[in-house]
Amino acid sequence: MESANSQKTHSxxxxxxxxxxxxxxxxxxxxxxxxxxxxxxRTAADTIFALRDECPHKQGxxxxxxxxxxxxxxxxxxxxINLESGNAVAPDVGCTATFPVKIENNTVFLSLQANExxxxxxxx
Amino acid sequence: xxxxxxxxxxxMAGVRALEExxxxxxxxxxxTVFGExxxxxxxxIMLSPVLAGEKTIDDIILNDAQWYKDNNITLHxxxxxxxxxxxxQKVITADGxxxxxxxxxxxxxxxxxxxxxxGADLTGVLSFRDIADVDQMLDVSKKGKHAVVIxxxxxxxxxxxxxxxxxxxxxxxxxxDRLMERQLDEKAAxxxxxxxxESGMQFLMGAQTEAIIGKDRVEKVKMKDGSEIYTDLVVMAxxxxxxxxxxxxxxxxxxxxxxxxDTMQTYDPKIYAVGECVEHRGLTYGLVAPLFEMAKxxxxxxxxLGIGLYQGSITSTKLKVxxxxxxxxxxxxxxxxxxELVYQDESLGVYRKLIIEKDIVKGAVMYGDTVDGTWYFDLxxxxxxxxxxxxxxxxxxxxxxDSGHGEQDQVARLSDTSEICGCNGVCKGDIxxxxxKQKLFTLDDVRAHxxxxxxxxxxxGLVESLLALTVGxxxxxxxxxxxxxxxxxxxxxxxxxxxxxxxxKSVRAVMDFLEWDTDDGCSKCRxxxxxxxxxAWPEDNTDDYQSRFINERAHANIQKDGTYSVIPRMWGGExxxxxxxxxxxxAEKYEVPTVHVTGGQRIDFLGLKKETLPLIxxxxxxxxxxxxxxxxxxxxxxxxxxxxxxxxxxxxxxTQMGIDLxxxxxxxxxxxKFKLAVSGCPRNCAEATIKDFGVVAVDxxxxxxxxxxxxxKVRATDFLCSVKTSEEVKEYCAAFxxxxxxxxxxxxxTAPWIERVGLSFxxxxxxxxxxxxxxxxxxxxxxxxxAQIDPWAERAKGMDAHEFAPIIKVG
Ligand code: SRM
Ligand SMILES: Cc1cc2nc3c(=O)[nH]c(=O)nc-3n(C[C@H](O)[C@H](O)[C@H](O)COP(=O)(O)OP(=O)(O)OC[C@H]3O[C@@H](n4cnc5c(N)ncnc54)[C@H](O)[C@@H]3O)c2cc1C
Ligand code: SF4
Ligand code: FES
Numbered sequence: 001m002e003s004a005n006s007q008k009t010h011s012x013x014x015x016x017x018x019x020x021x022x023x024x025x026x027x028x029x030x031x032x033x034x035x036x037x038x039x040x041x042r043t044a045a046d047t048i049f050a051l052r053d054e055c056p057h058k059q060g061x062x063x064x065x066x067x068x069x070x071x072x073x074x075x076x077x078x079x080x081i082n083l084e085s086g087n088a089v090a091p092d093v094g095c096t097a098t099f100p101v102k103i104e105n106n107t108v109f110l111s112l113q114a115n116e117x118x119x120x121x122x123x124x
Numbered sequence: 125x126x127x128x129x130x131x132x133x134x135x136m137a138g139v140r141a142l143e144e145x146x147x148x149x150x151x152x153x154x155x156t157v158f159g160e161x162x163x164x165x166x167x168x169i170m171l172s173p174v175l176a177g178e179k180t181i182d183d184i185i186l187n188d189a190q191w192y193k194d195n196n197i198t199l200h201x202x203x204x205x206x207x208x209x210x211x212x213q214k215v216i217t218a219d220g221x222x223x224x225x226x227x228x229x230x231x232x233x234x235x236x237x238x239x240x241x242x243g244a245d246l247t248g249v250l251s252f253r254d255i256a257d258v259d260q261m262l263d264v265s266k267k268g269k270h271a272v273v274i275x276x277x278x279x280x281x282x283x284x285x286x287x288x289x290x291x292x293x294x295x296x297x298x299x300x301d302r303l304m305e306r307q308l309d310e311k312a313a314x315x316x317x318x319x320x321x322e323s324g325m326q327f328l329m330g331a332q333t334e335a336i337i338g339k340d341r342v343e344k345v346k347m348k349d350g351s352e353i354y355t356d357l358v359v360m361a362x363x364x365x366x367x368x369x370x371x372x373x374x375x376x377x378x379x380x381x382x383x384x385x386d387t388m389q390t391y392d393p394k395i396y397a398v399g400e401c402v403e404h405r406g407l408t409y410g411l412v413a414p415l416f417e418m419a420k421x422x423x424x425x426x427x428x429l430g431i432g433l434y435q436g437s438i439t440s441t442k443l444k445v446x447x448x449x450x451x452x453x454x455x456x457x458x459x460x461x462x463x464e465l466v467y468q469d470e471s472l473g474v475y476r477k478l479i480i481e482k483d484i485v486k487g488a489v490m491y492g493d494t495v496d497g498t499w500y501f502d503l504x505x506x507x508x509x510x511x512x513x514x515x516x517x518x519x520x521x522x523x524x525x526d527s528g529h530g531e532q533d534q535v536a537r538l539s540d541t542s543e544i545c546g547c548n549g550v551c552k553g554d555i556x557x558x559x560x561k562q563k564l565f566t567l568d569d570v571r572a573h574x575x576x577x578x579x580x581x582x583x584x585g586l587v588e589s590l591l592a593l594t595v596g597x598x599x600x601x602x603x604x605x606x607x608x609x610x611x612x613x614x615x616x617x618x619x620x621x622x623x624x625x626x627x628x629k630s631v632r633a634v635m636d637f638l639e640w641d642t643d644d645g646c647s648k649c650r651x652x653x654x655x656x657x658x659x660a661w662p663e664d665n666t667d668d669y670q671s672r673f674i675n676e677r678a679h680a681n682i683q684k685d686g687t688y689s690v691i692p693r694m695w696g697g698e699x700x701x702x703x704x705x706x707x708x709x710x711a712e713k714y715e716v717p718t719v720h721v722t723g724g725q726r727i728d729f730l731g732l733k734k735e736t737l738p739l740i741x742x743x744x745x746x747x748x749x750x751x752x753x754x755x756x757x758x759x760x761x762x763x764x765x766x767x768x769x770x771x772x773x774x775x776x777x778x779t780q781m782g783i784d785l786x787x788x789x790x791x792x793x794x795x796x797k798f799k800l801a802v803s804g805c806p807r808n809c810a811e812a813t814i815k816d817f818g819v820v821a822v823d824x825x826x827x828x829x830x831x832x833x834x835x836x837k838v839r840a841t842d843f844l845c846s847v848k849t850s851e852e853v854k855e856y857c858a859a860f861x862x863x864x865x866x867x868x869x870x871x872x873x874t875a876p877w878i879e880r881v882g883l884s885f886x887x888x889x890x891x892x893x894x895x896x897x898x899x900x901x902x903x904x905x906x907x908x909x910x911a912q913i914d915p916w917a918e919r920a921k922g923m924d925a926h927e928f929a930p931i932i933k934v935g
Contacts (some may be wrong), residue, residue, distance in 0.1 A: 015932075015934065017931050017932050018931050018932065022926065022931055023931070024669065024670060024926065025670065026644060026670040027669075027670050029926065029930065029931035030930040030931060031930060031931055031932055031933075031934060032930045032932070032933040032934065033933075033934045033935055034933075034934065034935040035935075037930075040931065043644075044643060044644050058684070059686075060686070061682075061686040064674040064677075064678070064682060064686075065647070065674065066646075066647040066650065066651075066670070066671070066673070066674075067644070067670065068642065068643075068644045068645060068646045068647065068650075069642060069643045069644050073646070073647035075673065075674040075682055076682070076684065077548075077575075077578075078578070078647060090147065091572050091573050092572075112934070
């Protein structure tokens with residue numbers, strides 16, 4: 001899976017990943033970091049969210065799920081994960097790390113420094 | 125600032141509405157609750173087991189003080205609201221406490237009816253409604269020996285049973301000559317009476333009480349016929365009436381109960397009402413299941429989601445007396461337009477009666493063995509046509525060929541460690557625990573909390589039985605026409621008809637036209653709508669890519685580790701050395717981790733990375749392979765045996781027939797997966813009789829079978845008809861597939877579909893009516909023109925490239 005000597009991007013740095021239109025509406029694309037994948041979602045309202053591409057349940061790839069409102073349904077067992085907080089929607093519990101994103105001139109930038117708050121943000 | 129929400133009545137319905145509201149919109153309101161009783165919210169249903177000594181008050185507390193604290197709810201226990209000042213929007217208690225509201229919920233329940241008899245106010249004359257009543261009964265039972273219960277209905281009998289369990293001698297006085305006349309017919313009532321008498325209960329039937337006599341406490345009961353019964357206690361359980369005193373005083377419109385509309389609002393739209401105090405479409409309810417439905421709708425409205433309407437409920441009843449099994453639902457007496465189906469076995473003490481009108485179940489009474497109660501109740505709610513299993517319906521659902529778990533269905537007898545949900549590994553104990561601790565009352569709740577029955581759904585019946593068993597009596601009543609999902613109030617059929625009628629051509633258009641309640645629908649309804657659209661408009665439908673499950677977007681099966689599997693077609697299960705060589709080379713080239721021969725007679729490459737898919741498909745295309753659609757709600761495989769080509773018993777060329785059928789059917793999207801098989805003789809080596817469409821060759825031609833499947837609930841096919849020629853097999857097959865495509869609900873496989881609509885319906889369209897059959901076939905062939913395009917070849921050439929490549933790679 002991992003390339004042997006993947007170079008880490010500096011934390012906090014904004015990484016240009018593509019244009020908003022590269023991500024399908026109500027869909028997601030994957031950013032491969034070598035160590036783990038980040039799923040970048042686009043909602044119906046064109047809001048962009050970035051989450052570690054691992055479901056808190058059994059590590060299902062969230063990028064492959066169906067987006068509805070501000071959540072995604074995991075493709076493996078249909079848990080719903082909130083895109084903004086990374087939290088599983090009750091009654092399921094657990095969370096996945098979220099990453100900062102910004103859009104400038106229709107271009108999406110991502111930071112590889114996970115947001116605080118989710119214990120699942122380890123980068124090992 | 126938060127809006128203020130006040131609840132009057134700290135009972136089952138009102139607090140349930142709060143719970144539902146907190147789930148939907150936890151921060152919208154500042155909530156205050158008034159309860160006349162000095163207790164937190166408890167499960168009133170369970171007062172019967174408490175009286176019988178089977179449970180304690182602690183066991184039946186639903187929400188303790190901590191819950192109110194955790195949710196920032198101000199609880200005023202032991203405080204009765206006297207006045208609602210609608211002008212100034214506040215409620216005022218007896219002792220002068222006034223609290224303002226923006227919205228108000230009235231959930232004041234009902235009051236037990238007290239017969240206006242002389243002496244009815246004596247000490248020792250009680251009702252059976254709350255903890256205080258039970259405390260007093262328990263108290264008397266310690267000192268006194270004799271009890272009289274007036275009323276032989278559900279409550280009266282549960283009271284009598286409880287008092288007997290506390291060691292008292294109990295006489296039940298009943299005005300009618302039939303016990304529980306609102307739930308039972310004569311036969312069941314007699315069986316019940318006999319059983320209760322055997323346990324020591326005494327009855328005065330058709331008897332009327334004249335007076336209760338005593339100095340300061342009750343001493344005896346005097347009957348109309350002059351006889352007298354000495355007693356230490358009288359429990360009146362003669363009925364309840366909605367508690368609408370407060371509402372009336374506030375000049376809210378009341379008839380029998382406090383009148384509400386379908387969103388649970390009273391005539392003052394700021395004021396909602398739920399529970400037994402309510403009158404909805406002219407009806408009042410006295411069981412929790414409908415009240416919970418009301419609570420859900422009310423909460424939804426309060427959360428300003430505006431989803432869902434309450435449309436009334438059909439209820440069913442069980443009696444919570446240990447050792448007695450009875451069940452009753454719907455119209456159990458019938459009328460001149462109905463028929464009765466009756467099964468009776470005196471010595472086993474089993475009695476079942478179904479009331480049928482035009483082959484639809486209208487009501488049911490069961491005594492002795494009530495395992496199938498939930499099934500009959502479903503048939504009743506869903507208005508299922510029972511023509512095709514009328515003959516066996518009284519023997520229960522296990523008789524319908526649901527082989528796998530017949531024995532297991534006796535859930536009561538299972539141990540706590542027996543697994544109920546095989547998919548998610550959930551045991552009986554886990555489920556019962558969750559039901560009790562998390563206070564679950566509906567199937568959806570259990571699914572959400574335990575995951576049981578949330579995957580393949582084959583254990584749904586078991587989970588429902590467990591719910592019924594654990595909660596006691598009534599747990600959930602779904603409206604009989606179920607909406608597609610929580611995003612809408614429209615049913616599958618309504619959505620389908622609207623798509624046609626309004627010529628809607630996209631998922632968005634359907635959601636807009638039918639005013640979907642959620643912004644984007646959900647993972648349940650969107651794939652369904654997408655399918656209905658492509659079925660309705662084969663020529664000019666645009667597939668909604670994002671409304672497909674990942675498997676159908678990626679044209680491969682997602683595996684547990686996020687890799688994919690690839691299964692090419694192997695027409696009719698036949699292959700050649702050349703094909704096998706090609707497959708072997710491709711598997712080596714891509715270092716496929718596992719090559720497996722599937723249960724569908726073809727070869728599966730497992731463990732491929734998503735990025736590799738278009739590449740491997742390119743090579744497969746070159747070698748002449750197309751997608752096997754093993755991932756789709758689509759035509760899967762056609763299994764065959766070698767038949768007349770080789771087999772000494774073969775009567776027809778079954779392999780060729782299988783290949784022909786697969787060439788006809790491949791590529792078609794379906795409501796659920798669809799499998800076919802062709803066997804060369806009735807020995808049936810291709811297992812054609814557990815397929816959606818099965819063909820069995822016989823000397824004189826072909827037998828056609830429909831509606832079978834393997835899986836957890838094995839169902840053998842129904843015999844459709846025999847035909848002579850291969851052309852006919854194809855014609856019938858195409859027509860059957862199209863009928864299923866046009867009629868079934870999304871994710872309803874042929875077996876449950878046929879059980880819902882009836883085999884007769886299918887025969888009518890396909891066997892009896894040649895014209896209809898030909899038209900169905902034509903429509904199928906038309907849709908195939910647009911469906912038989914190999915998705916793999918297209919993607920190997922670059923279609924949907926974004927699906928298979930990361931947006932960027934870092935590092
Ligand atoms: C691959 C295969 C097992 C194998 O290695 O042999 C298989 C694999 C899966 N089956 Fe199956 N079934 C396979 C043959 C069968 C058969 C045998 C057959 O087709 O004759 C059956 C019983 C016959 C039947 O369908 O009635 C079968 C009954 C099921 C069921 C139960 C269906 C039901 O209606 O009860 C499920 C669950 C479901 O579909 O909801 C299921 C679901 C699945 C899923 C799709 C589970 C999932 O959602 O991931 C598995 C996908 C694995 C994958 O990624 O490839 N599979 N499955 C077989 C593929 C056949 C093929 O060539 O396409
Ligand atoms: C012994 C028993 C057994 C039962 N068994 C079953 C069964 O097996 N299955 C089933 O489905 N149902 C059963 N029921 C019926 C079920 O309990 C009721 O349908 C349900 O509790 C009604 O809920 P509610 O919220 O409408 O009323 P309640 O639960 O009665 O709540 C109303 C509350 O409001 C309070 N209140 C009233 N007026 C005021 C006021 N002015 N100010 C403040 N507070 C006020 C009352 O004190 C009460 O606590 C049983 C009932 C009893 C008594
Ligand atoms: S392949 Fe079928 S039987 Fe095997 S584990 Fe998966 S779903 Fe179950
Ligand atoms: S891995 Fe996501 S729901 Fe199971």
